[in-house]
Amino acid sequence: MSEAPFARVALIGIGLIGSSLAHNIRAHRLADHIAITTRRAETLARAAELGLGDSYHLDAAEAVRGADLVILCVPVGSCGAVSKEIAAALEPGAIVSDVGSVKGSVIQQMQPNLPAHIHFVPAHPIAGTEQSGPDAGFRELFENRWCILTPVEGTDPQAVERLKRFWEGCGSNVEVMTAEHHDLVLAIVSHVPHLIAYNIVGTAADLETVTQSEVVKFSASGFRDFTRIAASDPTMWRDVFLHNREAVLEMLARFSEDLATLQRAIRWGDGDTLFELFTRTRAIRRGIVEAGQDTAQPDFGREHGRGPKDET
Ligand SMILES: NC(=O)C1=CN([C@@H]2O[C@H](COP(=O)(O)OP(=O)(O)OC[C@H]3O[C@@H](n4cnc5c(N)ncnc54)[C@H](O)[C@@H]3O)[C@@H](O)[C@H]2O)C=CC1
Numbered sequence: 001m002s003e004a005p006f007a008r009v010a011l012i013g014i015g016l017i018g019s020s021l022a023h024n025i026r027a028h029r030l031a032d033h034i035a036i037t038t039r040r041a042e043t044l045a046r047a048a049e050l051g052l053g054d055s056y057h058l059d060a061a062e063a064v065r066g067a068d069l070v071i072l073c074v075p076v077g078s079c080g081a082v083s084k085e086i087a088a089a090l091e092p093g094a095i096v097s098d099v100g101s102v103k104g105s106v107i108q109q110m111q112p113n114l115p116a117h118i119h120f121v122p123a124h125p126i127a128g129t130e131q132s133g134p135d136a137g138f139r140e141l142f143e144n145r146w147c148i149l150t151p152v153e154g155t156d157p158q159a160v161e162r163l164k165r166f167w168e169g170c171g172s173n174v175e176v177m178t179a180e181h182h183d184l185v186l187a188i189v190s191h192v193p194h195l196i197a198y199n200i201v202g203t204a205a206d207l208e209t210v211t212q213s214e215v216v217k218f219s220a221s222g223f224r225d226f227t228r229i230a231a232s233d234p235t236m237w238r239d240v241f242l243h244n245r246e247a248v249l250e251m252l253a254r255f256s257e258d259l260a261t262l263q264r265a266i267r268w269g270d271g272d273t274l275f276e277l278f279t280r281t282r283a284i285r286r287g288i289v290e291a292g293q294d295t296a297q298p299d300f301g302r303e304h305g306r307g308p309k310d311e312t
Pocket residue numbers: 012013014015016017018037038039040043073074075076078081082099100101102124125126127128129130131132133134233236240312
């Protein structure tokens with residue numbers, strides 16, 4: 001008899017998150033069999049070369065057949081289409097989950113396609129890097145990181161508990177909340193910051209009076225951090241903004257108001273306003289460091305990744 005918590009896990013999409021999950025499932029014996037499926041034959045072949053799974057399928061329905069855990073690791077805009085492809089092949093009692101950075105839209109896209117005899121438990125690991133593709137994954141990615149589960153009302157608590165234990169098996173701490181709350185929180189702590197990074201790097205790239213070589217030569221560490229984030233996968237982030245539209249627009253409106261306040265303070269020489277804000281934000285940063293939440297994970301990821309992949 002098998003001792004692994006799952007008999008067969010199907011990973012749909014084998015980029016940064018899918019491959020990091022494969023490493024974890026293997027290392028922590030979370031399943032007896034890892035079935036991998038992805039859209040492109042080249043990516044699947046690379047996953048096989050890396051030995052990430054036990055079976056490899058171009059047909060997603062074939063991969064999920066007999067699986068007791070199915071995890072969609074694709075851009076959020078593809079979740080609806082993938083759920084349609086696999087629906088008829090899903091095993092009764094299977095847990096179907098995802099790793100998308102947006103939850104409300106993923107639930108809306110997937111739920112209508114899924115049969116009543118499976119347990120749908122959406123998830124989001126708050127762990128990643130700017131890298132993508134099957135080479136980018138590494139086992140330590142989820143260690144000491146949060147994973148948020150957003151089950152819909154009426155979900156079997158045992159299925160939620162099983163998925164919670166799976167993520168704990170990957171080294172994560174798990175929290176449960178509504179999809180709506182998740183999308184608001186992530187809009188301010190992750191989505192808007194990425195948009196700001198894309199925007200500032202774009203603005204610097206468009207400058208006429210400051211040359212590109214000067215931007216590279218004199219970029220202080222703050223700007224360098226922005227360029228790392230702005231190197232994140234374009235498909236993934238396009239989908240995040242299109243699918244968390246309302247929460248992002250709400251947070252952007254607040255951000256713009258606060259930015260206007262700073263603009264005014266600079267224009268009128270109001271140093272007190274600037275000093276007061278910078279003092280408050282410094283305390284927030286110190287709180288994060290004291291709570292042990294400031295691991296140098298991106299560098300760690302870079303060490304393990306082999307460079308951004310444009311089309312995986
Ligand atoms: N990159 C990050 O830092 C994090 C990403 N996420 C979420 O994880 C999901 C995957 O992101 P990554 O692994 O970073 O992306 P990635 O670009 O590294 O990998 C995506 C994979 O999905 C495949 N794919 C795309 N469309 C597909 C389709 N229709 N059918 C089958 N396979 C398809 C691609 O070929 C690729 O193998 C996204 O929803 C993202 O929001 C969550 C946490 C962190």
